[in-house]
Structure formats: C-alpha cells, structure tokens
Amino acid sequence: xxxxxxxxxxxxxxxxxxxxxxxxxxxxxxxxxxxxxxxxxxxxxxxxxxxxxxxxxxxxxxxxxxxxxxxxxxxxxxxxxxxxxxxxxxxxxxxxxxxxxxxxxxxxxxxxxxxxxxxxxxxxxxxxxxxxxxxxxxxxxxxxxxxxxxxxxxxxxxxxxxxxxxxxxxxxxxxxxxxxxxxxxxxxxxxxxxxxxxxxxxxxxxxxxxxxxxxxxxxxxxxxxxx
Numbered sequence: 001x002x003x004x005x006x007x008x009x010x011x012x013x014x015x016x017x018x019x020x021x022x023x024x025x026x027x028x029x030x031x032x033x034x035x036x037x038x039x040x041x042x043x044x045x046x047x048x049x050x051x052x053x054x055x056x057x058x059x060x061x062x063x064x065x066x067x068x069x070x071x072x073x074x075x076x077x078x079x080x081x082x083x084x085x086x087x088x089x090x091x092x093x094x095x096x097x098x099x100x101x102x103x104x105x106x107x108x109x110x111x112x113x114x115x116x117x118x119x120x121x122x123x124x125x126x127x128x129x130x131x132x133x134x135x136x137x138x139x140x141x142x143x144x145x146x147x148x149x150x151x152x153x154x155x156x157x158x159x160x161x162x163x164x165x166x167x168x169x170x171x172x173x174x175x176x177x178x179x180x181x182x183x184x185x186x187x188x189x190x191x192x193x194x195x196x197x198x199x200x201x202x203x204x205x206x207x208x209x210x211x212x213x214x215x216x217x218x219x220x221x222x223x224x225x226x227x
Contacts, residue, residue, distance in 0.1 A: 005045065005052065012157075013198070020048055022055035026156070068116040069226055072104070072124075074175045076182040077131050083120070085110040095119040117227065121154055121172070124227075128152040128172035136168065136186050143209055145190035159185045159220075162192035176225050184216050 007028040015033040022028050032039055045052065072081045083104045088094070093108040093115055104123065108116045129152045136150050148166040154173070155161070161169045168189045174182045187209050195202035206213050 007041065007045065009039070009041070010157075018044070020044070020052065022052065022059055023156075024059060028052060028056075066113045068106070068110050068113055068120065072120070072176075072227070074127065076175045076177055076179050077127075085116065093119060095123050097123065120227065124175060125152055125154060125172045128170065128175055132170050132172070132174055132182075132186075135182070136170065136190075139183065139186050140190060143187065143190060145187075145193055147190060147193050160189040162189045162196065164196060166193045168193075173225055173227070176227070177220075177223070181216060181220050181223075184210055184213060184220070188213075 005028055007030055008026065009030045009032060010026075011032050011034050013034050015031050017033065018036065018039060019031045020028065021031055030039065030041060030044065068083070068085065070083055072083060073079075074081070079102065081102050081104050083106060085106050085108060087109065088107045093106075095107070096105045097103075098105065104120070106116055106119055108119060110116055132152055133150045136147070140146055146166070147162070147168050149168070151167065151169045152172050153169045155169070155171045158169075159171050159174060163169075170186070170189070174185055177185075188206060191202055191205040191209075194205055203213075210216065
C-alpha cells in the first residue's frame, strides 16, 4: 500500500538530481531536472516517508514559534536596520522607515507573522528598486553585457532570471547577501544575455568576470537567509 501525501512536481533547469523539499509556501515538492520526463512519485515518497514526516513536524513547530525579525541587515549595501512593532494606528497595517535612525516601524501585531513579513518584504522590494536596479546597470556598463529591462521581484526559489528578450529579474533578497554574492548573481544573469543556458560557454563567460565563481556558487547554496 502506497503512502502519498499532497505534493507538487517542479521541473528545474538547475537541478542535477531528483530531490524533495518541504516549505511553508509550497508544501511538499518533488524537484526534477528538466531532462527527466517521468518519475515514480509514489515509490519516491514511500522511500522517504520518515524524512518527510520529520520535515512536516519541524515545519509545524517552526511555524508555531515564528516571530518577525527585530533587525534586518542589508549586507549588500552595508545598511543595518532595527525594527519596532507598534499597534496599527488605524485599521490598515503599514510600515514606516526612518532613514536617519535606520529604523523601521511596523504598525502591525507581531503575532500576525504573515502580515508583518508582507510589509517588510514590500519595503525590501522598494529598496531593491532603488539600489539593485542601478547596480545592475553599472555592472552592465563595466562588463559590456547589455540588457533590456530590469525588474525587482520576490521569487521564492530564484535569485534572478533572464528572458530571451534580455529582460532581467532580480530577487529583492539579494540585498541581504554579502556584496560579492549579489554581484555574482547579477553577472550570472547578464551572461545569460549572451548564452541563455548553462553550457560550458556560459560558464566561461562568467569566469571572464569572476574567476572564482565556482567557490562563490558553492558557498551561496549553503546560505540561509533570515527572512
């Protein structure tokens, strides 16, 4: 008898092997490399039933104890912000930035984690539009790699992406990374304007600008962000 909890299958161009992921946003995901067309999902879930149950238990416990952050370090631009939470002054939750004090005031009940985080993420997106977009344009000029438009988004699984039309999307959470990693992602996406794949020619192009990209990529995959 098979054991089959609710799950979704996501094909990824970056995945090398089939893997399982459990997250608050997406639940149980089976991540499959694009080259693989068919998988035996029931067999995979049965094989890893114990691990999946452990992940669900940990996720439930984490959700019960989640509290919004008291600080936020935007390492990419060397800014550290303190965060205070106050009751809403009206029926509308909102966020107020005090740039001189580097303080964010979130008018929202901190017990409502999702609403507080939605406000913080919205502010982070605005910061990304102010800082990440000009940064990408500067690197574009330095490298000679041109693009069409830049969009700041809040992707759940991608640091960035590049379309065939040379439109680049950057994750606002790049602001939370050390600047060398943020620059790596930007150059990665700019190189996709020349090679829209991950062929050896693409990586050679990346290496032209960041010779130690392999080490940086390895370290980047190990990072855990606070929000």
